[in-house]
Amino acid sequence: MLLKLLFAKNEDIPVGSATIFFGYSSIFWFVVGTGLGSFNAAKLAFPDWVTGTELFAFGHMRQVHVLAVILGWISMAFAMTMMYMTPSLGNTKLWSEKLGLWNVFLWNIGLSLGLLLLWMGITSGREYSDLIWPIDLVVIFGVLLPLGINVWMTIAHRKTQGIYITNWFFGSMIFLTIITVTIGQSPELFNLTGLTEAYLTFWHAHNLLGLWITPVAAAIAYYTIPKITGNPLYSHRIGHLHFWSIIAFYSTPASHHLMSAPLPEWLKSFASVEGVLILIPAVAFIANILLTMKGKWSLFVENVEIKFSVTGVLLAIPLNMQGGFQQTRAINWYVHGTGWIVAHAHLALLGMSTFLEIAAVYFGLQAMLRRKLYSLALANLHYWFVIVGFCIYWISMTIAGLIQGAGKIYEVPYIDVVIAEHPYMIARWIGGTMVFTGNTIWLYNMWMTAREGTIIPDGRYAHEMAYER
Amino acid sequence: MGFRQHKFGSAGIGLMMGFSMSITLFFPSFDFRSGVSTWVGLDKQLSAGRLIGFSYEDPLVRGDGKPVTVILDKDPSTGAAIDPPIRAYVYKPGTPFSPGINHTDQLGLGVEELSVNVGKINDAKPGDGIVFTIVKGEFNGEELDYVENATAVRGWTVDKVLSSVGDDAKRFVGAGKTIYITEGCWWCHTLLPEETQDWQYFGTPPYLGDFNGEMPTAFGSDRKAPDILHVASRNSSREWMYMHFFNPRLVQPNSIMPRFDYLWAPIGKGPSDARDASGASIDFPKWRAEYMTYLKGDSIYPPDVPEPAADSQVRALVDWIMTSLR
Numbered sequence: 001m002l003l004k005l006l007f008a009k010n011e012d013i014p015v016g017s018a019t020i021f022f023g024y025s026s027i028f029w030f031v032v033g034t035g036l037g038s039f040n041a042a043k044l045a046f047p048d049w050v051t052g053t054e055l056f057a058f059g060h061m062r063q064v065h066v067l068a069v070i071l072g073w074i075s076m077a078f079a080m081t082m083m084y085m086t087p088s089l090g091n092t093k094l095w096s097e098k099l100g101l102w103n104v105f106l107w108n109i110g111l112s113l114g115l116l117l118l119w120m121g122i123t124s125g126r127e128y129s130d131l132i133w134p135i136d137l138v139v140i141f142g143v144l145l146p147l148g149i150n151v152w153m154t155i156a157h158r159k160t161q162g163i164y165i166t167n168w169f170f171g172s173m174i175f176l177t178i179i180t181v182t183i184g185q186s187p188e189l190f191n192l193t194g195l196t197e198a199y200l201t202f203w204h205a206h207n208l209l210g211l212w213i214t215p216v217a218a219a220i221a222y223y224t225i226p227k228i229t230g231n232p233l234y235s236h237r238i239g240h241l242h243f244w245s246i247i248a249f250y251s252t253p254a255s256h257h258l259m260s261a262p263l264p265e266w267l268k269s270f271a272s273v274e275g276v277l278i279l280i281p282a283v284a285f286i287a288n289i290l291l292t293m294k295g296k297w298s299l300f301v302e303n304v305e306i307k308f309s310v311t312g313v314l315l316a317i318p319l320n321m322q323g324g325f326q327q328t329r330a331i332n333w334y335v336h337g338t339g340w341i342v343a344h345a346h347l348a349l350l351g352m353s354t355f356l357e358i359a360a361v362y363f364g365l366q367a368m369l370r371r372k373l374y375s376l377a378l379a380n381l382h383y384w385f386v387i388v389g390f391c392i393y394w395i396s397m398t399i400a401g402l403i404q405g406a407g408k409i410y411e412v413p414y415i416d417v418v419i420a421e422h423p424y425m426i427a428r429w430i431g432g433t434m435v436f437t438g439n440t441i442w443l444y445n446m447w448m449t450a451r452e453g454t455i456i457p458d459g460r461y462a463h464e465m466a467y468e469r
Numbered sequence: 470m471g472f473r474q475h476k477f478g479s480a481g482i483g484l485m486m487g488f489s490m491s492i493t494l495f496f497p498s499f500d501f502r503s504g505v506s507t508w509v510g511l512d513k514q515l516s517a518g519r520l521i522g523f524s525y526e527d528p529l530v531r532g533d534g535k536p537v538t539v540i541l542d543k544d545p546s547t548g549a550a551i552d553p554p555i556r557a558y559v560y561k562p563g564t565p566f567s568p569g570i571n572h573t574d575q576l577g578l579g580v581e582e583l584s585v586n587v588g589k590i591n592d593a594k595p596g597d598g599i600v601f602t603i604v605k606g607e608f609n610g611e612e613l614d615y616v617e618n619a620t621a622v623r624g625w626t627v628d629k630v631l632s633s634v635g636d637d638a639k640r641f642v643g644a645g646k647t648i649y650i651t652e653g654c655w656w657c658h659t660l661l662p663e664e665t666q667d668w669q670y671f672g673t674p675p676y677l678g679d680f681n682g683e684m685p686t687a688f689g690s691d692r693k694a695p696d697i698l699h700v701a702s703r704n705s706s707r708e709w710m711y712m713h714f715f716n717p718r719l720v721q722p723n724s725i726m727p728r729f730d731y732l733w734a735p736i737g738k739g740p741s742d743a744r745d746a747s748g749a750s751i752d753f754p755k756w757r758a759e760y761m762t763y764l765k766g767d768s769i770y771p772p773d774v775p776e777p778a779a780d781s782q783v784r785a786l787v788d789w790i791m792t793s794l795r
Contacts, residue, residue, distance in 0.1 A: 043727065044693070044725060045725075047717075047718075047724070047725045047726060047727055047728075048718070048728070051727065051728050051730075052728070052730065052731065052740065052753060052757075053731060053740055054652070054731050054739075054740070057652065057653070057727050057729075057731075058653065058656065058657075058727050059651075059652045059653020059654060059656055059657075059727070060652070060653060062653055062656045063653065063656070121530055121651035121652065121653075122523055122528075122529060122530050122651075123522060123523065123530065123650065123651060124522045124523055124685065125521060125522040125650035125651075125655070125685040125687050126522075126685045126687075127689075127690060132522075132523035133523070155475075156475075162474060163474050163475065163478075168478065172478070172482050175482070176482075176486070179486075183494070187684065187685075188523075191519075191520060191568060191684065192684075193514075193520070193568045193575065193680075193681070193682045193683055193684040194501070194504070194510075194575070194680040194681045194682055194683050194684075194686070195501050195504060195677070195680045195686070196498070196501045197683070197684055197685060197686055198680065198685075198686040198688060199497065199501070201685070201686075203493060203494070244481065244485075247481070247482060247485045247486070248485050248488075248489070251485070251486065251489040251493070252489045252492055252493050254493055255493075255497075257690070258688070260661060260662075260663035260664050260667075260674065261661060261675075261688060262674070262675060262676060262677045262679075262680075263497070263500075264497060264500040267493075267496075267497050267500070270492065271493075333663065333664075336663060337659060337663070337689075337690060337691060337692035338692065339693075341690070341691065342691060404692070408663075408666070408667065409666050410666075411666055411669060411670045414694070414695040415721060415723055415724070418694075418723055418724065418725055419723050422725075425725070
């Protein structure tokens with residue numbers, strides 16, 4: 001069906017096709033990514049579980065988990081939301097459904113190939129930039145650039161005068177991410193070596209998180225919360241404070257990831273100070289969204305999309321409090337390289353970002369399929385599996401990280417740290433497996449929605465009909 | 470429609486990104502370029518070759534197209550004793566050079582001048598097969614280590630150096646580091662002792678010039694296992710390393726490191742081709758059955774770990790550990 005649409009005339013492609021294909025692809029990669037995460041966690045708890053072949057060795061699977069989640073789930077969910085939010089906020093149609101479909105096609109092919117190669121050990125050996133440079137070129141020219149063109153052209157062809165904050169984020173963050181990935185991969189493309197390579201690896205990793213994964217997720221909340229509650233955004237101006245302070249402050253703290261490497265000290269200090277300034281956009285965003293909820297807090301219980309969205313926004317509070325301070329020298333020396341950081345990374349990606357995207361994927365798929373969710377009960381089950389699993393993971397890894405930190409500064413023999421961490425490794429595996437289970441439920445629920453969900457009549461929204469039978 | 474948001478927006482984003490790019494990319498580039506290669510930096514790049522990871526010479530990332538490091542205790546030409554022994558980096562014909570040879574400005578002030586003028590590295594051509602060494606020289610009153618084209622300066626040819634030593638003196642460092650990258654060892658082990666109490670336990674943090682020409686640096690960010698930048702200084706037993714790789718629980722019952730028994734296969738081959746030093750196939754199911762007997766307490770000793778073959782992956786990996794991580 002996708003192949004038929006790829007070669008159809010743009011006018012003949014039904015509106016929302018790109019959204020739907022991106023939506024289901026993202027859920028598929030979410031299931032794959034969290035499944036791999038659960039598998040990897042099991043190997044850390046029980047190292048002899050599957051052994052004897054390099055294909056199921058931890059070192060071959062870990063990066064596949066990370067990139068399946070970042071490039072498969074999170075980024076595809078972003079693309080999915082851009083495919084329906086950008087036109088809807090400009091009161092127009094997507095610039096090209098056909099380009100969107102080619103985008104989802106190339107994305108899935110390129111990502112599958114890249115992950116397969118990584119699994120076999122064909123890697124560049126650079127964290128978050130593990131994909132080899134031919135695949136990096138696919139990511140730049142087959143994934144990000146077509147997405148950017150579609151979004152920019154849709155914004156340019158809008159039928160409204162102003163540009164809503166969500167579209168400010170979408171348009172500029174794609175642009176900045178293209179720059180981030182291109183410069184971040186330049187060590188491989190141009191064989192830049194040594195500290196330049198080390199620094200650009202984390203320059204890329206930081207900006208991918210700071211200019212793509214977290215702000216675009218926040219931009220999604222600026223759409224879903226007002227749309228579903230019916231309240232206008234509390235303040236568009238505070239939204240712009242959020243936007244511009246992200247651009248100004250959060251494009252600079254890359255070297256706070258390399259505090260103990262021999263980088264210039266002025267650069268580390270500058271990065272550390274800029275890193276604390278993340279609190280400005282963070283407070284602006286969280287306050288803006290929570291104030292938008294005024295008078296509609298019952299939806300936090302009643303509506304599944306709001307439940308996911310508000311949870312994501314609430315998780316942004318510990319995320320930014322940790323993030324702002326853990327990268328200062330005073331705290332970094334204790335937690336650097338420990339499970340604390342792993343917990344924090346999952347708080348950003350699986351907590352804040354993922355919860356906001358899940359809500360947007362639920363909402364967008366129902367809106368574009370014109371079908372009501374198959375089962376609200378399964379959606380709630382999904383929520384509880386993901387939040388409980390995530391909390392088990394986050395808390396256990398935070399404790400493990402503090403143990404590691406203490407072991408580090410008090411010079412405990414390393415093996416004693418490994419022994420002390422063992423129970424938390426088991427807890428981590430249980431939490432990760434719960435997230436994976438919740439996602440398989442979600443995939444089933446959305447599959448059944450496409451097949452059997454109640455058709456939504458014209459002029460109505462799915463969330464208005466949530467309790468109608 | 471007088472106020473065009475996108476014009477304001479483009480200008481603002483351009484201005485702010487220009488600022489942040491200057492701070493985070495342009496200005497630090499001067500600091501990075503000012504790093505002068507130390508002996509560690511020169512040794513790293515000369516023993517690793519052009520780069521580790523996916524490349525034209527090594528598309529399957531198996532360790533192809535890498536130089537061989539040779540420990541020399543006598544001069545291959547004259548036979549005179551060399552004490553203490555030095556390292557020679559043997560680039561067979563066609564093996565691409567490390568970045569500092571092709572782009573000498575990456576070696577840093579002084580090292581570049583000495584390497585080009587005294588060490589004659591510009592005379593080296595990859596097609597010829599070249600032997601490099603690291604020697605000490607003086608630049609502006611400062612003693613520096615620099616790269617010497619030993620083929621041009623001392624007449625050490627590839628064949629002469631390789632035939633003058635036994636297998637023990639050959640270290641497949643580049644291939645070994647490739648295995649470190651492909652097997653993802655760096656997801657748990659770091660190569661960066663931190664500037665805190667770490668240095669007392671894991672050794673000194675690296676210096677600014679220790680990285681010139683290294684690709685990838687693979688510091689590692691998530692330390693689930695000890696830092697190994699100086700591991701060979703703490704533990705120099707190859708026998709321990711082989712037991713630990715075959716099954717870490719043999720030497721450390723509480724270790725969570727995976728088993729790397731499949732690395733007993735020759736470079737570029739899978740676990741089914743695993744051979745011991747005598748060339749006999751390794752019977753993994755039998756070994757594991759005997760190991761389980763030992764775990765249950767029905768046998769006093771665990772089964773013996775097979776002696777790795779000279780062309781095995783694990784030999785290259787332990788070569789890298791013993792040679793580079795000191």
